[in-house]
Amino acid sequence: xxxxxxxxTCVFVAVPILATLVAATSVDFSQGxxxxxxxLDWFAYAWPPLAPVIGRSLAVATLVVVLNLLIGGPLAWWxxxxxxxxxxxxxxxxxxxxxxxGIALSVALVGTYPMLRPSGLxxxxxxxxxxxxxxxxxxVPALADDELRTNESVARxxxxxxxxxxxxxxxxxxxxxxxxxxxxxxxxSFGEFNISFFINPPATPTAPFALFDSYSTxxxxxxxxxxxxxxxxxxxxxxxxxxxRRRAPRRTP
Amino acid sequence: MxxxxxxxxxxxxxxxxxxxxxxxxxxxxxSTAAVEDLALDVAPAETVAVIGPSGCGKSxxxxxxxxxxxxxxxxxxxxxxxxxxxxxxxxxxxLVPQNYAxxxxxxxxxxxxxxxxxxxxxxxxxxxxVREMLELTRLTELAERRPDQLSGGQRQRVALARALxxxxxxxxxxxxxxxxxxxxxxxxxxxxxxxxxxxxxATLIVTHDQREALALxxxxxxxxxxRLVQFDTPQRLWDDPADAFVADxxxxxxxxxxxxxHGHVVALNGRWRIPVRDxxxxxxxxxxxxxxxxxxxxxxxxxxxxxxxxxxxTHSEFTGDAVHLTVRAGGQVLGVRVPPDARIGRSxxxxxxxxxxxxxxPET
Amino acid sequence: xxxxxxxPARGRGAAAPxxxxxxPALIVIGLFSAYPVAVMVANSLGLGQPPADGGPTLEHYxxxxxxxxxxxxxxxxxxxxxxxxxxxxxxxxxxxLRQADDxxxxxxxxxxxxxxxxxxxxxxxxxxxxxxxxxxxxGLLGLxxxxxxxxxxxxxxxxxxxxxxxxxxxxGPLRGAAATLDPALTESARTLGxxxxxxxCTVTLPLLLPAAIEAGGTAFAVALGGYGTVATLSEGVRxxxxxxxxxLTTGYRLAASSTLAVVLAAMAVLALVLxxxxxxxxxxAVAS
Numbered sequence: 001x002x003x004x005x006x007x008x009t010c011v012f013v014a015v016p017i018l019a020t021l022v023a024a025t026s027v028d029f030s031q032g033x034x035x036x037x038x039x040l041d042w043f044a045y046a047w048p049p050l051a052p053v054i055g056r057s058l059a060v061a062t063l064v065v066v067l068n069l070l071i072g073g074p075l076a077w078w079x080x081x082x083x084x085x086x087x088x089x090x091x092x093x094x095x096x097x098x099x100x101x102g103i104a105l106s107v108a109l110v111g112t113y114p115m116l117r118p119s120g121l122x123x124x125x126x127x128x129x130x131x132x133x134x135x136x137x138x139x140v141p142a143l144a145d146d147e148l149r150t151n152e153s154v155a156r157x158x159x160x161x162x163x164x165x166x167x168x169x170x171x172x173x174x175x176x177x178x179x180x181x182x183x184x185x186x187x188x189s190f191g192e193f194n195i196s197f198f199i200n201p202p203a204t205p206t207a208p209f210a211l212f213d214s215y216s217t218x219x220x221x222x223x224x225x226x227x228x229x230x231x232x233x234x235x236x237x238x239x240x241x242x243x244x245r246r247r248a249p250r251r252t253p
Numbered sequence: 254m255x256x257x258x259x260x261x262x263x264x265x266x267x268x269x270x271x272x273x274x275x276x277x278x279x280x281x282x283x284s285t286a287a288v289e290d291l292a293l294d295v296a297p298a299e300t301v302a303v304i305g306p307s308g309c310g311k312s313x314x315x316x317x318x319x320x321x322x323x324x325x326x327x328x329x330x331x332x333x334x335x336x337x338x339x340x341x342x343x344x345x346x347x348l349v350p351q352n353y354a355x356x357x358x359x360x361x362x363x364x365x366x367x368x369x370x371x372x373x374x375x376x377x378x379x380x381x382x383v384r385e386m387l388e389l390t391r392l393t394e395l396a397e398r399r400p401d402q403l404s405g406g407q408r409q410r411v412a413l414a415r416a417l418x419x420x421x422x423x424x425x426x427x428x429x430x431x432x433x434x435x436x437x438x439x440x441x442x443x444x445x446x447x448x449x450x451x452x453x454x455a456t457l458i459v460t461h462d463q464r465e466a467l468a469l470x471x472x473x474x475x476x477x478x479x480r481l482v483q484f485d486t487p488q489r490l491w492d493d494p495a496d497a498f499v500a501d502x503x504x505x506x507x508x509x510x511x512x513x514x515h516g517h518v519v520a521l522n523g524r525w526r527i528p529v530r531d532x533x534x535x536x537x538x539x540x541x542x543x544x545x546x547x548x549x550x551x552x553x554x555x556x557x558x559x560x561x562x563x564x565x566x567t568h569s570e571f572t573g574d575a576v577h578l579t580v581r582a583g584g585q586v587l588g589v590r591v592p593p594d595a596r597i598g599r600s601x602x603x604x605x606x607x608x609x610x611x612x613x614x615p616e617t
Numbered sequence: 618x619x620x621x622x623x624x625p626a627r628g629r630g631a632a633a634p635x636x637x638x639x640x641p642a643l644i645v646i647g648l649f650s651a652y653p654v655a656v657m658v659a660n661s662l663g664l665g666q667p668p669a670d671g672g673p674t675l676e677h678y679x680x681x682x683x684x685x686x687x688x689x690x691x692x693x694x695x696x697x698x699x700x701x702x703x704x705x706x707x708x709x710x711x712x713x714l715r716q717a718d719d720x721x722x723x724x725x726x727x728x729x730x731x732x733x734x735x736x737x738x739x740x741x742x743x744x745x746x747x748x749x750x751x752x753x754x755x756g757l758l759g760l761x762x763x764x765x766x767x768x769x770x771x772x773x774x775x776x777x778x779x780x781x782x783x784x785x786x787x788x789g790p791l792r793g794a795a796a797t798l799d800p801a802l803t804e805s806a807r808t809l810g811x812x813x814x815x816x817x818c819t820v821t822l823p824l825l826l827p828a829a830i831e832a833g834g835t836a837f838a839v840a841l842g843g844y845g846t847v848a849t850l851s852e853g854v855r856x857x858x859x860x861x862x863x864x865l866t867t868g869y870r871l872a873a874s875s876t877l878a879v880v881l882a883a884m885a886v887l888a889l890v891l892x893x894x895x896x897x898x899x900x901x902a903v904a905s
Contacts, residue, residue, distance in 0.1 A: 002718075005711035010729050013736060013784065016747030019757045023750050030755040071645060074638035082635050090643065096650045098835075099886045101842020103858045104878030108653035111660060111871050129650040132642065187738035193845040194741070197862060208740045208845070215746055215849050224750060227743055234738040235731075242731040319808050341807040348808040354801035358823045367819070368809030412805075419809060 017231060024224035042225035050210060050226055054233060057207035060120070061189040064127045068135045068185050069178070075132075076139035081149075097130045102194025105130070110198040122199040123206070130195050131185040138184065142177035143170075179244040187237045191230075207233075271297040272455040273318065273423040277327035280310070280317050287313040289479045290327070295423065295455035302458045302470030306502065310479040311459045315425050318457065319348050332422040342371075347416025347454070351428040353408045355400040361411050362387070362396040368419035386414040390448065405433045406441050413445075417452060424449075424456040430465055442468055463503050467491070475499055493537050493613060500545060507587055511544040511612065517560075518612055520544050521583035525562040529612065531605045537613035548577070550610035551589045553601045561602040569597065654882070660875035677876040687860055687877065694857040695884070697772070698840040701779035702787070702833045708780075709787045709832075710825060717795040737785035741845025745769075748778040748850060770853030778846050786836045794828030827896040834892015838885035857881055 023029045024043065027036040075094075079087045097105055109126050116122035142148070148170065155165045171178070193208040200209055207230055214223040278291040288310040295301045303311045316322045318329055320341035328337040336344045347368075356364050365386050369379040387393040390410040400408060409429065416424055429445060430438045446469055449456055460466050466473050467487045474484040475495075483495040494500035500508040511520040518527045527544075537543065554561055564582035571577075571593065578589045580601060589603060663674035681687050712733070736744065751758045752768035759766030768774035798821065806816040844858040851859055861881060864874035 002711040002715040005708060006715045006729065009708055009712050009784070010732050013732055013781070016744075016751055016781070017735075019750050020747060022757065032760055033757060071642040075642035078635055078639035086636075090639070090646075093643075093646055093651055096646075096654060099838060099889050100654055100882040101838075101844070101858065101878070101885055103842060103844040103861050104657065104882045105650070105653065107861060107865060107871075107874050107878045108657035109649065110865075111875065112653040112656045113649075125645065125649045129646055132646065191738050191740035191743075193848075194842065194858075197844065198865065208742055211740075211746070212742050212845075212848070215742065215749075220750070220753075220755065223746065227746055230743065231739070235735070238735050238738055239731050242727060242734055319804070321804050321807075341804065342810050342812055344808070345810070346808050348805055350801040350805055352799065352801055354799060354805040356802060356806070356820060367806065367811070371806075371809055371811035371815055415805075415809065425808075 020224045020227050020231075023221055024228045026221055029221050029224070042221045043229070046222055046225035046229060050207070050229055053205065053207050053210040054229070056204060057190055058233075060124060060127065060206060061186045063124055064131060064189040065182050065185050067124070067128050068131055068181065071128075072132050072135035072181075073139065076136050077143055079136065080140045080143035091136075094136055095133050097195070098133050102130070102192075103197060106195045106198040109195070117199055118201050118203075120201045120204065123196055123201065126195045126199050127189045127192055130192065131188050134184045134188065135181045138177045138181035139174065142174040145173070148173045176244055179240065183237050183240040183244060187234055187241070190234060190237070271332050271422070272299065273332075273457065274330040275314070275318060275327070276330070278314065278317060278324060278329065279326040280313050280322055281325045282313075286325075286479055288317065288476075291476075291479075291481050293457075293474055293481070293484065295457055297455050298453050299471050300449055300456040300458060300469055301472050301474060302460055302466035303474045303476060304460055304463060304466040304470075304503075305476035305482075307461060308478075309476040311461075311476050312427060313479075314476070315427055315457060315459045318423065319346055319425055320344050345419065345422050347419060347421035347424045349409070349412045349416050349424070349426045349429060352432055353412035355403070355408050355411050355415075357400050359400075360396070361392055361398050361400070361403070364400070364411050365414045365418050367415060372419065382418055386418045389417070389451065390414040406437060406444075409433070409441070409445075410448075413448065417454075421454050424452065424454050426456065426458045428460055429458060430462070431460075438465075445469065467503070473503075475503065492535065492611075493539065494545070495539050504547065505588070506548075507546040507585070509544040509546065509585065511542050513542060513614070518542075518544060521562070521585060524583045525560075527560055527605050527610070531560075531607045532610050532612040533608050534612045534614060536616045538616070539613075540615055542615065543613045545611040545613055546587065546605075547609070548588050548590055550606060551587060551603045552606050553578075553589060553591050553595065553597070554604040556602070556604070561604050563600060564603055565600055566597060657875045657882075658879055660872050661879045663872065677872050678880075681873070681876050681880065686855070687857070690855045690857045690860050691880070693772075693854055694841055694881075697775055697779055697854070697856060698837050698888075700776050701783050701840055702837045704776070704780050705783040705787045705836065706791075706829050706833050709784070709791050710822075710829065713788060713792045713795040714821065714825075716792055717798065718800075720796060721800065733788055734785055736781055737789070741782060741843045741847075742849045743845075744778050744781050745846040745849025747781065748774055748846075769850055772854050775847065775850060775854050775856075778850065779840055779843070782843055782846055783836045783840055786839055787832045790832040790835070791825070791828055794825060794832075798824055827900040830899055831892045831896040834888050834890075834895070837888040837892070841885050841888065842881060 022033045025038050025040065026034045027039045027041075029035055075090070079090060100108075106126070109122060110117060113122055116125070151173070152165050152169050155169045160168065191208055192206075193212070196206060196208065200206060205213070211223070211226055211230060214226050273293075273295040275291060275293040278288055278293075279286060280288040291310075291314060293301065293303070293314075303314055305311050313322060317324050320336070320339060324337055328335055330336065331344060331346070341348075356367065359367070362383055365383045366379055369382055374382070383396075384393075387396055390413055392407065392410055392414060395403065395407060400411070403411065409432075413426075430442055433441055442465060449469065458465070458469055460469075470487060472484065472486050473490050475482045475490065477498060483490060483499050490499065490503055494503065494506070494508060497508040500506040509520045511518050513519075513529070514526070516529055518529055518532065519525070520527070532544075562582050564580035564587065566578055566580050567586075568579040569576055570579075574593070575590045576593050576595065576597070578591060578597065578601070580587050580589055580603070582603070587603070589601070591597065661677050663677065716730075748769035750756060752765045752774055753759075753770075754767050756765060756767075756769065758768075769778070802820055802824070803816050806820045807813075811819065842858060844862065847854070847856045847859055848862070857877060858881065861874055861877045864870045864877060
């Protein structure tokens, strides 16, 4: 019974992707699957205009990941190692973008900082506050782990200085959590649409906006090809997420 | 090496109507056999302890009896019914898992009533049975408590009461004391023994603790690498172990191959000759002549006559009232207890304490 | 539990206070998350920039709730998000139980794992597009049965699209909860004579319910704010996020847009809080 449910759920998730692939490789999808024969032409048409947009989205996502680690890492460390009412309030504050719908936050951001929009700075910062909760969710439990803290103390008692402890004990122990955070943040930023809606610089849109534009203006086959290209960019990231979860340490009671 | 020992003094399994019989049981995990060709029987009201080192297949045996793992070969008979093909819900078995698995969302009374409800027992009958079980396990005061308000020992009693409430044909306990504080185990073991004595069903206890097995089992089945090594009463396992593994695992004793030579016994490839008059002599059911040495069987002697065994001291450990020496002689590791004030060099002469070492000779 | 060893005091100089490490993040969160939300609330209450807004007022709310289109969109949003989350939960429970079993047995399923996680990285617009490819006017499923044509623009079609959207968001947290269920509990229940359905109803489900409610609350909040899917399918059923965007894109009415955004946010926060509180209540009720 549960096996049937799992299989049908997998089918439910996979079928739309396969159908989009069929549409992207059909000469004329309105005449049915592979109507008037199969073709790769739509991919050839889709790629040149999409390439710079994808490149821009990759750059934004990478920047957001780096910023997440740079400012989210120390924040996670503070929350994990110095629990107090203050860190609890911080926990709520960080999660505001999860509770407030993206489109609402987008309205709020563009209303407050319209001058930061054209440069794309507002977009990066918007993605940053939206993804920070995920970084914290991955890193705080890993950093708060008792065993890790004991190991760090042992390393320090053996004469390692703070930087060395961080490099040789803390970071390796948190590698799975960091991988989880990085992949999740990357995937979320790469596909972010809601918060980006009003803060995305109009002249230089990110990939989801190019897709959205195609959905309303282009042929279904071309839009399908663009969607498949987009999925091809996030699929490896997802495999990494699944891998990281598998490698997640099993707690022994 | 391993021999199938059938218990003496018990009727053959097939002849018995009640109780639990396991015959030719084989369980595979993938391509490896966790249990192979195992035969066991537990009479009604009897308690059998299954013991062995970790990974020996004892837990798998219990799970196979409960119907929680598929059996590759052999059969499980319960109160005269062949239950091999039945699911766990239809075997009428009471299981007490290692962590007790007390349902966290039900209070003590509801936990105990669970199996009765599943069987559709009438409400008054159910309440009466729950009350009996609460009394038996001395949980009456705690009937309304939630499991997270109970101690480990109390949880164990809830699990036991829950398993016994359904009047099972067999009761299965998986490492019943392992989850408890070592300092409390002694008392709880005696308590458990008393409660088990009051039940009428066949009881199978899986444990890795020899003290638990010796204290709780009326018979002990010793497993190694999925096979039964010896199945007998605690006394006979203690007195006449099937092989060196049994002697070591159950009693920490050493079993040496030996030969009789006129008035002496020769062991360790002729390095040690002991006068037979210094030994207790018993017959063995396990073939060859062997010498059974316990911690108190040897002593350090000043005489260096021909009956002394020269051994090299590899380790000494202070145990309070004595010093425990680990010595090596002829490739064999032995244990010797000496008084704490004894002066010990790197090499010692050993002699058997008269009457403390046992010579096992085959029946003639 | 091992006692944490005390770290030896640092040799050189006084250590910087620990909160300093958190400061950059706190500044970013304060400036780009907390403050804009506060400004948004202020705008909706007529406390924005003086030229546009003339002082504290509730008239934006009165006007919003007075509008039939807003009311319809609000009801649709609640029904779609609620229905999708309920449906997703029903599907997700057997799936996570299976996954937990497989994980314990060390069985594979890495492909299924990756596949079921995939939708979390897909923006809502792609999920909306999927609906068009399969059940749009020239959709693939429409060839099999005419009834599927144009389903994407109807209420049930949108509901299915939102199930796709919710699925990974429910599966993730619920999977963690399923993994902590002790298999010995169901095994014990089985040996006590309970049938599989009975074990599910009396042991598995009660223990999983709090986590399911909490995950449902979170997914409901996210689904409520999801804009991409409905934006792609905007010619069909109207949901509240569309109105939020429209107030800005068709003649920059910041106060009206902010008002709807606040309503949307308030409902999402309510769903989150309700999910937590209800989960706690159920946990307590189930435990007694």
